[in-house]
Amino acid sequence: MHCFVGKESKDPSLCYLTLSSGGLVAYSESQVDHSALAADLSPRDVKMKRVIVLGTGWAGMSFLKNIDISSFDVQVVSPRNYFAFTPLLPSVTCGTVEARSIVEPIRNIIRRKMVKFNFVRQSVSRLMQQTRKLCHSNDDTVSGKTEILLDYDYLVIATGAQVNTFNTPGVTEHCHSLKEVEDVQKIRRSVISCFKKADLPNLSKEEKIMKLHFVIVGGGPTGVEFAAELHNFVKEHLVKIYPMVQNLVRITVVQSGDHILNMFDEKASVSEKEIVVKVKSEGIVSTISYGMVVWSPCTGTRPVIRNFMEKIRQGKRRSLATDEWLRVEGYDSVYALGDCATIHQCKVMEDISTIFSAANKDNSGTLTVKEFQDVIKDILLRSSI
Incomplete structure (x- = not known):
């Protein structure tokens, strides 16, 4: 139980937390210190075109698996040095699947191709399409924060998307998101914390009910899957540890449409025994007390991509517009794929x-x-x- 500063705990809830989050060590231990690497890329081979790939998600990894890395000087830039199988994040949150089962270090994936590549573990802050350069920040404990420029011949933007708050006040400060592996541990700790607080003898019944009210905003696949996993986690584990509050637990899914999973066919339904959908009249504002909120509506554009879109006169779009070859419109050396891009096809009605x-x-x-x-x-x- 070294993840808790080497101290053993007699609290069984922490045991559940440790077992499920132990997989997080799988990728943290595989991390390499890139402080020196971030400051300097390997010497460039002038005979080879440099390809910089931004992102290590689904789109980025698909591209890296299919490109002939031996023919290009490939540089990968991303704040995370692993690939995560994101559809299983709700299952990891509640312990059905271990985190180490859904993550794999980037170096392990690329090493199978028996070629060299360079990885920079940083977040990109600026894209300068005119000079074919990008900028990322390097936080050094000695020299402080510095900006480093990387030049490229081809740029592949596969940064994905971020959680869309719709400018709703309080979301960033008070809600959990379920988009990254790091979110898993935070949510699980929050769930257990709600049960521990509700089990305190000095709380009234109303306060206990509030603490054990779990709200999921977003009736899409992530929200619905998490609601189901949370229900199983509560029924199969937590009520055995906290039997006095087992009848006070509520799970609410908030969805703007008239039914959940509205991006699928209506035949794909959820058992009414578990989730109740209440249709409210337009214009009525309701206040809901909660113990924890998970925010999982649709995704939005990342700030660095939004700034880039404004520079290339695509500021009114929701994502980067590309042609059928995934080239950003007007820039043959810049490609975009995945959640940060969309293919702009000529519409028949035009x-x-x-x-x-x-x-x-x-x-x-x-x-x-x-x-x-x-x-x-x-x-x-x-x-x-």
């Missing part, structure tokens, strides 16, 4: 007048069935080229 005029061969002002079928065939043919 050219509907031209399409109609070309299809209306008899100038009747209407399309026959045969003419309409020819239009559809032509659209399908163009989209396949």
